[in-house]
Amino acid sequence: MATKVTIQDIANELQLSRNTVSKAINNTGVLADATREKILRKAAEMGYKQFAYLPLFQEDTAKAAEHSILPSDKREIAMLTTQFLSSSHFSSMMLDRFQSEIEHLHSCTTIHRISPIELKEKKLPSSLNIERTAGIICIEVFDYDYAQMLCDLDVPLLFVDTPVMDMRPPLKADRLYMENRIEVQNAVAHMVQRGKKRISFAGIKPLSVLFERYMAYKDAVEYFGLTEGLSTCAMPSGQQNYPVSLYETIRRFKTMPDAFVCANDFVAMDLVKALNELGYSVPDDIWVCGFDDSQEASYFAPHLTSIHIHGQIMGYTAANLLMTRIEEPSLNYRTVYTETNLILRESTGD
Numbered sequence: 001m002a003t004k005v006t007i008q009d010i011a012n013e014l015q016l017s018r019n020t021v022s023k024a025i026n027n028t029g030v031l032a033d034a035t036r037e038k039i040l041r042k043a044a045e046m047g048y049k050q051f052a053y054l055p056l057f058q059e060d061t062a063k064a065a066e067h068s069i070l071p072s073d074k075r076e077i078a079m080l081t082t083q084f085l086s087s088s089h090f091s092s093m094m095l096d097r098f099q100s101e102i103e104h105l106h107s108c109t110t111i112h113r114i115s116p117i118e119l120k121e122k123k124l125p126s127s128l129n130i131e132r133t134a135g136i137i138c139i140e141v142f143d144y145d146y147a148q149m150l151c152d153l154d155v156p157l158l159f160v161d162t163p164v165m166d167m168r169p170p171l172k173a174d175r176l177y178m179e180n181r182i183e184v185q186n187a188v189a190h191m192v193q194r195g196k197k198r199i200s201f202a203g204i205k206p207l208s209v210l211f212e213r214y215m216a217y218k219d220a221v222e223y224f225g226l227t228e229g230l231s232t233c234a235m236p237s238g239q240q241n242y243p244v245s246l247y248e249t250i251r252r253f254k255t256m257p258d259a260f261v262c263a264n265d266f267v268a269m270d271l272v273k274a275l276n277e278l279g280y281s282v283p284d285d286i287w288v289c290g291f292d293d294s295q296e297a298s299y300f301a302p303h304l305t306s307i308h309i310h311g312q313i314m315g316y317t318a319a320n321l322l323m324t325r326i327e328e329p330s331l332n333y334r335t336v337y338t339e340t341n342l343i344l345r346e347s348t349g350d
Contacts, residue, residue: 007021007022007025007048009046010042010043013042013046014039014042016035016039020039021039021043024039024043025039025040025048070326074131074132075105075107075132076108076109076110076129076134077107077108077110077133077134077135077136077137078109078110078112078128078136079095079109079110079112079139080112080125080136080138080141080150081113081114081141082113082140082141083140091139091140091311094160094311094314094315094318095315096315097311097315098137098315098316101319101323107134110127110128112127112128113125114141114146119143119146122149130153130155133155134155134156135155135156135157135158135322136150136153136156136157136158137157137158137318138150138157138158138159139160140160141159142161142162142163143163144163144165144166144168147162147163147171150173151172151173156322157325158173158318158322158325159171159173159174159175159176160177160314160318161177162175162177164211170333173333174322174333174335175333175334175336176314176317176321176335176336176338177335177336177338178310178314178337178340179340180213181216181219182216183340183342184217184220184291185219185220185223187289187305187342187348188217188220188221188224188261189220189224190342191258191287192224194348194349196259196287197228198226198229198232198255198257198258198259199221199226199257199258199259200257200259200260201214201233201235201260201261201262202233202234202260202263203234203235204235204236204267205235205236205237210263214233214235214263217261232253232255232256234250234260235249236249242267243273243274246271247274247277247278251274251278256280256285256286257286258286258287259286259287259288259289260288260289261289262289262291264290264292265293265294265296265297266290266296268288268289268290268304268306268347269290269300271288272288272300272302272304272347275288282347283302287305287347287349288347288348289305289306289347289348290304290306290307291306292308292309293306293307293308293343297345298345302345302346302347303346303347304345304346305343305344305348305350306343306345307343308340308341308342308343309338310339310341313339314338317336317338
């Protein structure tokens with residue numbers, strides 16, 4: 001059996017450091033484009049197979065297709081979602097990067113929205129041809145039973161965010177999340193350091209994927225001994241007429257919080273509008289922090305402090321997870337968290 005080519009082997013061939021080669025292959029750090037391309041060409045030439053999505057640099061497209069890990073009768077990568085994914089959604093940048101990473105597979109990436117009826121009846125979207133599907137990536141599929149149905153298809157599967165498990169058996173699939181806890185707790189710590197003592201949370205029930213963000217907030221205020229804010233968390237049920245429900249919820253508060261941590265940017269924006277209608281100014285009277293760092297966050301008035309999701313990194317990681325699952329179906333299931341960062345702006349007095 002031929003010996004597997006390692007990163008060190010490539011480094012030795014090019015007389016470069018192992019760290020430099022690792023940066024090129026893992027797409028981390030800063031490298032000159034010419035250096036990166038030279039390393040990737042050498043890796044392909046030497047038959048480096050550690051990452052299934054590693055680009056091949058053949059001139060002949062037909063020959064390149066022959067090297068795809070996908071069988072000729074299964075060339076579709078299907079993306080399933082229950083949402084309408086606008087350009088403001090964190091997944092838009094992620095999917096751009098995901099598609100660029102799998103271009104060398106000569107596959108067709110298709111998007112399928114799961115209708116409410118299909119979700120209820122646990123049926124695949126009618127537009128999906130499962131016989132031609134090599135792998136599935138799910139974005140915001142939060143129904144646990146539907147997710148389990150997908151796991152039973154015996155098709156390589158990746159969830160980007162998942163339903164809350166609630167002590168139920170884990171999903172038999174790879175899972176990719178943004179890091180929800182650390183930066184929420186950093187946001188609370190920032191507020192505490194600046195003298196805020198009554199810090200609340202604004203979100204939507206059921207919390208689903210946002211549950212981690214709420215729990216991070218709860219753990220942080222308990223750590224600082226500021227549990228009074230827990231009594232004024234604003235979490236109306238459902239998304240229908242949410243701005244009105246949020247306004248009515250905070251209107252009934254006897255004591256208004258000093259600051260809010262919000263489940264996402266759109267909750268934060270609705271909250272700011274509701275506070276303005278009630279005569280409160282952000283940030284003069286109350287601070288507000290969102291999550292996602294959507295396009296709107298930087299031009300909303302006031303500019304919104306938020307937690308940035310690295311969509312490019314998520315797309316790169318999603319390609320890695322799904323392609324290696326296709327190539328090695330027997331791998332143990334993996335759960336990966338990608339870094340997030342707190343971005344301070346006007347809505348927290350910064």
